[in-house]
Every structure is written in structure tokens, then in C-alpha cells.
Amino acid sequence: KALQLTLAVIKPDAVAHPLMLEALHQIILDNQFVIVRRKDVVWRRQESEKFYAEHSGRFFYQRLVEYMSSGPMRAYILAREDAIGHWRELMGPTKVFRARYTSPTSLRAQFGLTDTRNTTHGSDSVESARREMTFFFPDFRPEEWMEREEPSFRSGRM
Ligand code: DAT
Ligand code: MG
Numbered sequence: 001k002a003l004q005l006t007l008a009v010i011k012p013d014a015v016a017h018p019l020m021l022e023a024l025h026q027i028i029l030d031n032q033f034v035i036v037r038r039k040d041v042v043w044r045r046q047e048s049e050k051f052y053a054e055h056s057g058r059f060f061y062q063r064l065v066e067y068m069s070s071g072p073m074r075a076y077i078l079a080r081e082d083a084i085g086h087w088r089e090l091m092g093p094t095k096v097f098r099a100r101y102t103s104p105t106s107l108r109a110q111f112g113l114t115d116t117r118n119t120t121h122g123s124d125s126v127e128s129a130r131r132e133m134t135f136f137f138p139d140f141r142p143e144e145w146m147e148r149e150e151p152s153f154r155s156g157r158m
Contacts, residue, residue: 003153004083007132009121012071037077043069075136087122
């Protein structure tokens, strides 16, 4: 499988608990992700609405945008083989109770509070990863990074 970049976010409920934040950070390191960028941010409501525009009109949209602008978050750009799928696998299903039932060791199963306050975000495709990395890190150039770093990944040095 190929080297990929993904955007991972530790959401406000998890950042609010220092031990949970530390545990999640350690899980990233334990799973052979390379941390390419990292940033703590607080969103205004407007940024929250824009990031989740695809969900506007859904019954949980107001709840979601309020939650995502309720406090500090930590965003990471992560790299590894199959980064997108691997991070989503670690997170588990969107809904916490489904996560607890089907993937009890996943992050959302272990740490999630509700279907909305579900601890982490991860991009779901190459296209959304590109959009989301640029949303959080406007000066990051995924293609340039990939061109520069891919050879060392291929040769086993990453
Ligand atoms: P994911 O975060 O797994 O990519 P998504 O893109 O479908 O899930 O939804 C974005 C966020 O919206 C999700 O992390 C939490 C919230 N959400 C989604 N479905 C929900 C639901 N049925 N009830 C409450 N919140 C929901
Ligand atoms: Mg999504």
C-alpha cells in the first residue's frame, strides 16, 4: 500500500481532558504515524459551519457546529502507509454505541461520549484529506510534501 497523508483531529471533549489528550497522542505514535504538522486551534462557529457544510440540514448539524467550536482542538497531519484507512480504523464507527458494539477497542468506543462528541476526526478519502489539511494548515502543500518524502518512504527510511 502507498504512502498517504490524512488529517486527524482530537475534538474538544478529548482535549479538555489532559490524560485523554496524552493517551491519544501516544496512540498516534504507537501506530507508526509520522506527525507532519500539529496545531492547537479554537474554531469560531463560522469555521465549524464551513468545515461541516456537507452536513448542513441534518438533524445533528447545529449540535455538531456548536460542539466543534466549544473549545480547543488539536489537529495533526499524519503520514504513513494507508494513513486514511488506518486512522479511520483506529477511530472506529461514527456512532459511539455502534463503535462499542462492533469495535470495542476503537478510540470512539473507548473515549467517545455521544454520537456527536465522538472524540476524534479523520479524513475519509484522498480528496477530503487534501481539503481538510488545507483547511487547518493553509500553507501546507500536500503534493510538494509527497514528492519530497515519498522516495524515503519507498526506500524504507521513513
Ligand atoms: P465521521 O466523523 O465518522 O466522518 P460524519 O462525517 O458522517 O462522520 O459526521 C461528522 C460528525 O457529525 C461526526 O463525527 C459526529 C456528527 N454526527 C454524524 N452523525 C451523527 C448522528 N447520527 N448523530 C449525532 N451526531 C452525528
Ligand atoms: Mg466525515
